[in-house]
Amino acid sequence: MLNLILFGPPGAGKGTQSEQLIYAYNLKHxxxxxxxxxxxxxxTELGIKANEYxxxxxxxxxxxxxxxxRNFMKEHSSSKxxxxxxxxxxxxxxxxxxxxxxxxxxxxxxxxxxxxIEDELVKRLLLRGETSGRADDQSEETIRxxxxxxxxxxxxxxxxxxxxxxxxxxxxMGEIDHIxxxxxxxxxxxx
Ligand code: AMP
Numbered sequence: 592m593l594n595l596i597l598f599g600p601p602g603a604g605k606g607t608q609s610e611q612l613i614y615a616y617n618l619k620h621x622x623x624x625x626x627x628x629x630x631x632x633x634x635t636e637l638g639i640k641a642n643e644y645x646x647x648x649x650x651x652x653x654x655x656x657x658x659x660x661r662n663f664m665k666e667h668s669s670s671k672x673x674x675x676x677x678x679x680x681x682x683x684x685x686x687x688x689x690x691x692x693x694x695x696x697x698x699x700x701x702x703x704x705x706x707x708i709e710d711e712l713v714k715r716l717l718l719r720g721e722t723s724g725r726a727d728d729q730s731e732e733t734i735r736x737x738x739x740x741x742x743x744x745x746x747x748x749x750x751x752x753x754x755x756x757x758x759x760x761x762x763x764m765g766e767i768d769h770i771x772x773x774x775x776x777x778x779x780x781x782x
Contacts, residue, residue, distance in 0.1 A: 596701075605622075609674050621674065622676040648727060648739075648740065653683045656678060672697075681748075
């Protein structure tokens with residue numbers, strides 16, 4: 592199995608880069624943001640509750656996202672591996688992921704951190720908001736809150752994975768294809 596995390600702040604390009612990586616390495620894409628939006632669209636109780644947090648730019652409680660990831664992984668247990676996008680976002684989520692993967696006899700092989708300066712992130716998110724229909728990309732206040740959540744709750748994971756020797760930072764500015772090549776170069780080193 593090959594399991595990798597695409598790490599980085601909102602707007603870093605995790606979703607865009609995942610799209611190409613899943614084909615290149617035959618992996619399953621797990622985006623907790625996408626899963627939560629699908630729940631909301633389907634009108635489930637989980638989706639409606641989660642949307643209260645999403646709309647404010649706050650993180651959804653750990654047990655909700657961990658449960659979704661567990662279900663997804665069980666449904667795709669024959670997969671050759673997973674790309675985790677937007678998950679984990681807190682230390683308890685990272686610990687839960689380690690436990691989940693150990694049930695598969697697997698581990699996180701590499702954490703790829705997309706590094707992008709904040710001015711560029713705000714620009715990208717507001718631009719995406721014009722076409723994505725995502726309300727949380729359209730309000731500057733919500734975007735700012737998402738960054739705050741990232742700084743306080745998610746950024747400590749860089750240290751968590753650096754200590755495990757699995758974190759690699761990649762320049763996330765510039766051409767999409769160039770960034771993709773940098774990511775593949777790092778993945779190929781751990782294959
Ligand atoms: P994303 O599509 O990854 O930008 O996520 C959109 C929103 O969904 C976030 O701002 C959070 O409110 C929520 N969300 C997505 N993934 C997680 C997660 N792993 N933990 C908590 N909340 C999440």
